[in-house]
Amino acid sequence: MKYGIRLFVALCLLVIGFCIGATEYKNIFSDVKWTDVGMLLVTFFGFVFGFLTYFQWLNSKRRDDSYLAAKKYIASIDEVEEFLHELFFQYEHICPTPGLAIENKDISIARIEHLNKVLNYLYQARRSLYKSHRELGFWNVMLNDDFSEDYEAINEMLDSISVVSSVLNNQLFHFIESNEKINDVVQSKNRFDELSKKTHQIIQRRVQCGFKAVFNFG
Structure with missing residues (x-):
């Protein structure tokens, strides 16, 4: 929009300069009809108005696209949180816990x-979170400092969760087959719970602060 305003000012100055110059050489324009001049001015200002309207629309479109990119980023985080919750829910039912009945083998293997x-x-x-974060820069949207750090922290936590979950799934399979090494399962489950809780706390910070606190629109 600012470029459109600059162009408009430049064109106005050009017209003013033309009018001033015309007073110095008014005899040159003695045969020119004022109706023609009026039509020329109307055409000129119509062009300028259309030009400014286009830039205003373009600026509005870019702003809308920026908000869509930000919303896509939030949706990606929500998707990550949903799958973390599903992992937590399944582990709560399959991991051995005092007082909780152990499922039969077929159900546990399916789980x-x-x-x-x-x-x-x-x-x-x-991957979707990474891509949506990358797209923010393309649309000139930045995460504010605290939430930029949160993004890095979430990725570190997810790296650890992926490793712990892979190990825990393998341990659970062998535990179901032989009912041995329960301590390893409990230890990995506790580690998963710790990482899951920390990740959830980081993710929930954006809900507490609100949309406007998360992003900086350039």
Whole structure:
């Protein structure tokens, strides 16, 4: 928009200069009809108005696209959180806990297969988060300092969660087959719970602060 305003000012100065120059050489324009001059001015200002309207529309379109990019980023984080919650929910039912009845073998194996799928979905969600974060820069949108740090922290947590979950799924499979090494399962489950809780706290910070606090639109 600012470029359109600059061009408008430049064109206005050109017209003013032309009018001033015309007073110095008024005899040259003695045969020119004022109706023609009026039509010329109307055409000129119509062109300028259309030009400014276009730049205003373009600026508005860019702003809308910037907001869409920001919303896509938030949606990617929500998707990551959804798969983390699903992992947590499944581990709560399959991991051995005092006072909780152990599921039969077939159900547990089916649950582990589901956990492996969810872990793959989480990986894909992380790719979507990376792409949506990259797109912010293209639309001249920046994360504010605290939330830029949160983005890095979330990725570090997700790296650790991916490793711990892969190990835990493998441990659960062997535990179901032999009922051995329960301590390893409990230790990995506790580590997962710790990482999941920290990640959830980081993600929820954006909800507490609100949309405007997260982004800086250039």
